[in-house]
Amino acid sequence: MELAIFSGKPAFVKPIPVGFPIVEADTRQRFHGLMDEAFDRNYLTNDGPFLQQLEREIARLHDTAHCAIVCNATIAQMLSLQALGLDGEVILPSFTFIATAHACLWQNLTPVFCDITEDTLTIDPDQIETLITPRTSAVIGVHLFGNPCQVEKLEAVCQKYGLRLLFDASHAFGCSYGDRPIGGFGDLEFLSFHATKFFSTFEGGAILTNDASIDQKVRWNRNFGFAGYDNVQYLGINGKMSEAAAAMGLASLPAVPRRMANCQSIYKGYRERLSAIPGVSIVPVGEQGKSNYHYVVLLIDEAVYGVSRDVLVSVLWKENVLARKYFYPGCHQMPFYCRLYPQKTWHLPVTERVSRQVLCLPSNLPHPEEDMDIIADIIATVRKNATRVQQWCAMNA
Numbered sequence: 001m002e003l004a005i006f007s008g009k010p011a012f013v014k015p016i017p018v019g020f021p022i023v024e025a026d027t028r029q030r031f032h033g034l035m036d037e038a039f040d041r042n043y044l045t046n047d048g049p050f051l052q053q054l055e056r057e058i059a060r061l062h063d064t065a066h067c068a069i070v071c072n073a074t075i076a077q078m079l080s081l082q083a084l085g086l087d088g089e090v091i092l093p094s095f096t097f098i099a100t101a102h103a104c105l106w107q108n109l110t111p112v113f114c115d116i117t118e119d120t121l122t123i124d125p126d127q128i129e130t131l132i133t134p135r136t137s138a139v140i141g142v143h144l145f146g147n148p149c150q151v152e153k154l155e156a157v158c159q160k161y162g163l164r165l166l167f168d169a170s171h172a173f174g175c176s177y178g179d180r181p182i183g184g185f186g187d188l189e190f191l192s193f194h195a196t197k198f199f200s201t202f203e204g205g206a207i208l209t210n211d212a213s214i215d216q217k218v219r220w221n222r223n224f225g226f227a228g229y230d231n232v233q234y235l236g237i238n239g240k241m242s243e244a245a246a247a248m249g250l251a252s253l254p255a256v257p258r259r260m261a262n263c264q265s266i267y268k269g270y271r272e273r274l275s276a277i278p279g280v281s282i283v284p285v286g287e288q289g290k291s292n293y294h295y296v297v298l299l300i301d302e303a304v305y306g307v308s309r310d311v312l313v314s315v316l317w318k319e320n321v322l323a324r325k326y327f328y329p330g331c332h333q334m335p336f337y338c339r340l341y342p343q344k345t346w347h348l349p350v351t352e353r354v355s356r357q358v359l360c361l362p363s364n365l366p367h368p369e370e371d372m373d374i375i376a377d378i379i380a381t382v383r384k385n386a387t388r389v390q391q392w393c394a395m396n397a
């Protein structure tokens, strides 16, 4: 194939983004039906019947006693940190979406960035002890790309030092660690239902826990801190989810098994097509339990592949394949955190290497088999023409 950077003609006419919402035709139909019900009932928000039904379903799916649904995962995390009554420092991986760090600061907690392990790309439990100080109150693990953290090791270190343990399970809807569904680990876990996630309510999030008192606090505080009519007991916020968003969740639930199977087949399809390209490795998912296979994540080893991850991403964009650098840079290297902690020298070598090598490919494809053939062909062609591609990049930088 001739690359678009040389011929000017992209492989795809329409751009294919990574975060392309998954909305099946039957999901859409069910959503319209549910919206009619909501309008007929004239009940549009404030702990409505759809919200309550969705909470029961999500708790059942993730095998937890409680599920409190809110307007997004960032608010879910803030309410979680508040419900646990944390102060001081919180240890979390730098290799995550920025919201995991920002939500700590919004709760007046200091984020302390930890490295990840090479194999899981999740927080390195063996490094946590070196970061604990008298001010440390909690650890947040992130089940990145649906891959579970090393849960037992994290539980052990948190128990040893009396720390609370939370999991950012934004990517892990429907995933499990061994036989145990994600949701019931640590003190609590939170999910994201953003439009680009595996399971979406346009915007949304949830706090899963087996602790009734945490659930109760989150419920009061997602509703301005009201503990009853005209009775504000706490510093709450508006974290509520509307009935329209909850209807989207209910409409999507029947599609979940089919969606998982489709995502798995795309993941496997990419893996087969890309495995023979030197310098390209696909991050394994689903090896420690069930996965939703929503993310197709590659690591590009420039020394072997011939061009850097950044160059490959530029070439893919010219082909209308809108690959994303998730997550680059690590939170500790984001300008905001560099300015906030100018004196701090972080030692996070795995995070820094992986964030330079990582890219996510689109996983919701209009014509999966054909599109994966084309995308794999682009990636292979770049490798075969590495010198020419480098020259083009040098001239067009």
Ligand SMILES: Cc1ncc(COP(=O)(O)O)c(C=O)c1O
Binding pocket: 072, 073, 074, 075, 096, 097, 099, 100, 142, 168, 170, 171, 191, 192, 193, 194, 204, 205
């Ligand atoms: C790992 C992770 N945590 C938190 C969030 C924040 O989720 P939300 O957009 O629902 O606030 C995201 C969103 O992409 C995420 O990827």
